[in-house]
Amino acid sequence: MRASDVIYDYAMHHSDIKQGESNATSSGRPVTPGMEVDVVVSALAFGGQAVARVRRFVVFVWGALPGETVRIHIDRVYKRHAEATLLQVIEPSPNRCTPPCRHFAHCGGCRWQMLDYEAQLQTKQEQVRDCFERLGKLSGFHMEPIRRMPYPWHYRNKVEFSVGRDPRGAKVIGFHPPGRWDAVMQIQECHLLPQPVIQVRGIVEEWLRASELEPWNPRSHTGSIHHLTIRHSVGSNTILAGIASRDPDLIGAAELAHRLKAIPGFIGLSHTQIIRARNLPTQQRTQQIWGVDRLTERLGDLSLEFSLDAFFQTNSHMANVLYATAAEAAELGGNEVVWDLYSGTGSIALYLAHATRAVLGIEVVETAIQDARRNARANDISNAHFVLGDVRRTLKQILEGRLNLSTGLKKPDVVILDPPRGGLAKKVVARVAAARPQRVVYISCNPSTQAGDLALFAEAGYPLRSVTPVDMFPHTPHIEAVALLAP
Ligand SMILES: C[S@@+](CC[C@H](N)C(=O)[O-])C[C@H]1O[C@@H](n2cnc3c(N)ncnc32)[C@H](O)[C@@H]1O
Known part of the structure; x- marks a missing residue:
């Protein structure tokens, strides 16, 4: 922020x-x-x-x-x-407690490590209430206690490390210190990342130091290696890694793959060339160096496949809790039509599909829609449908009868919203209300924009009934909240 x-x-x-x-x-x-x-x-x-x-x-x-x-x-x-x-x-x-991480004072990744976990939870609970009451001018709603993470460490399933040189000139892989886009600090431990991810980072850094390859220098625009992305699955305990560079090929890639294979659960290494030409949009070309390009994550009874860059909630354990909280709020009896707006790779729609008559996901990123459809097929789900498009425009088309949808999907009983941090356009609020669902479940990672949107929903006949904060990001100030609105 x-x-x-x-x-x-x-x-x-x-x-x-x-x-x-x-x-x-x-x-x-x-x-x-x-x-x-x-x-x-x-x-x-x-x-x-x-x-x-x-x-x-x-x-x-x-x-x-x-x-x-x-x-x-x-x-x-x-x-x-x-x-x-x-x-x-x-x-x-x-x-106040002692932060376990040696990088705490300089890193800026998890700013609340010095605050006891109970006090973090209480602060988040109060901040959600405060945002809703003061920013949204909302009242008369029920507030559930925040849903906590039982073991609130090593939960991040994806990380993008930057590559650079430290002040002594050594090549390092780590994070930008706060406010320093041009510097990189080495990260030898991280209490939010699973241990195998830290191991991958160490092996890639060792390999990079022994190679001729240079980190990309954002000031001089020289060098090559940009960043290292690592994705971990809790459900299958597998790991993917990808290196992004300016070069068409990654010199020494076979040797790196050989070293990474020694980590149990390491299943794939890729290289992405970042191509930037004057006056042209950035392009990327990805090659698989070794192994596979997808991993499998468990979500409830589902097995979902994700590529290295696909969007999925960064805390897999708490994704289950978040979706279960949304399902409770939706009160599904098995015969409802549900719209999942801003559906990403379709994980909410697929999670709820077995408890609905049909579910419709709407999402603007084409690869996310492809992932959602593939995961529906892989899990034998035939009542989940996904439409590629901007939510605001797609809702207009549906309301005006201009979208080719099967009749059963045109009128929702429940609408689930999970927009980006910026929240909803006024027209989206108006169009959701015009579809006359029985319930709206609004999931947000930014209670301050959510509060304003909830006020608009209240004006449109959908007052806030209850809210449940969910701690998706322990040791950081970030807050997720699930709100239930109903006429
Ligand atoms: C917070 S993510 C939610 C993803 C998903 N619900 C989940 O739990 O994995 C927000 C999603 O909204 C999509 N998005 C952003 N703006 C959009 C728009 N105008 N129309 C449709 N989708 C949009 C993004 O691509 C992203 O996948």
């Missing part, structure tokens, strides 16, 4: 820092860049940063917790807020 989003969200929540109302001194603000100051943290803002005040002027700082007295360094000062770096925790919160 960008700082501008954080201040927007925070300002929307707290009237005391709205435009023109800052309580700054006559010179403008009570802080200047470079100042060191001791403050007491009042809250965690939506997006994850701590909020403190210097004479009521709001300062955001990463790494501090509510109730703590901390020493901070003011980095940047804006009209309505400042950003600071944490220097010292003077009085720690009882919810």
Whole structure:
């Protein structure tokens, strides 16, 4: 989340820092860049940063917790807020714990590792309620306790590592430190990734260091190796890896495949050439170097196949919990027609298909539709149908009777929505309401845009009945929530 989003969200929540109302001194603000100051943290803002005040002027700082007295360094000062770096925790919160990862202080990947898991869950629960009540002006809804991950570590099933050189000049594979698109820090451990993924990273880095190949340098536009993508399946304990470079072939690829085969469960290595020519869109050409290009993941009773780049929820265990939560909200009796809007690779539609008369997925990415149809066939599901198209336009076509759909699919009993972070266009809300479903289940990874959309749904006759947050991303400030709306 960008700082501008954080201040927007925070300002929307707290009237005391709205435009023109800052309580700054006559010179403008009570802080200047470079100042060191001791403050007491009042809250965690939506997006994850701590909020403190210097004479009521709001300062955001990463790494501090509510109730703590901390020493901070003011980095940047804006009209309505400042950003600071944490220097010292003077009085720690009882919810502070020791982050297990050695890279925690510099990585920025899981910003809440220093916050006890129970306190993370409670904060997320409160933030969803706060977003809905303050941003959406919603009331009278039931809130279920957040669904937790029983073992909240090593859950990320996909990662894209960057490739570069560290300050001493060694080739490294890791992540960009926060705000540094041109630097890469080596990642030797990661508590969100499964151990075999870390092993793959180490082997590829060793191979790269021994080779002549150069990391791509985004400043000088020289070198070749861009990134390393790794995908892991919990259900089948298998791994795929892919290297992206500027070259047509990957020199030394056979040797790399030979080394990776030693990892139990490693089933495929690919190489993608990134082709960029002036005034032309970027193109990609992928070759399989060794093994297969898909892995199988379990989802409930289903076996779903995914390629390295296909979209699937990044936490496979919690994907089951998320979809089960959506299924409960949908209250399916076996005879309903369900629309799954923004269906991706069709996993929600396929998960629900056995409990419905028919399900229709709508998605704009062609390869995702192909994956959904292939997975339907592979799982002997004949009542799931997928349409390629933009949701807004496709809904219009359906409502106007201009889309060639079998009659049984034209009128939904339940609509499930799972849009990208930005939320829904107003017309999508209006068109879903015009289809007159009995229930709408709205899944979102961004409660602040979800809150605004829920307010529009309420105006259109679909008030919010209940919401269940689901912790898809432990140790990060990200929140997922499943909302049920009904007339
Ligand atoms: C959050 S993902 C949901 C994927 C799926 N429901 C799942 O659980 O795996 C959002 C999906 O919306 C698709 N999408 C984005 N904009 C769209 C649009 N205007 N019309 C249709 N699909 C869209 C994206 O390609 C992506 O697959």
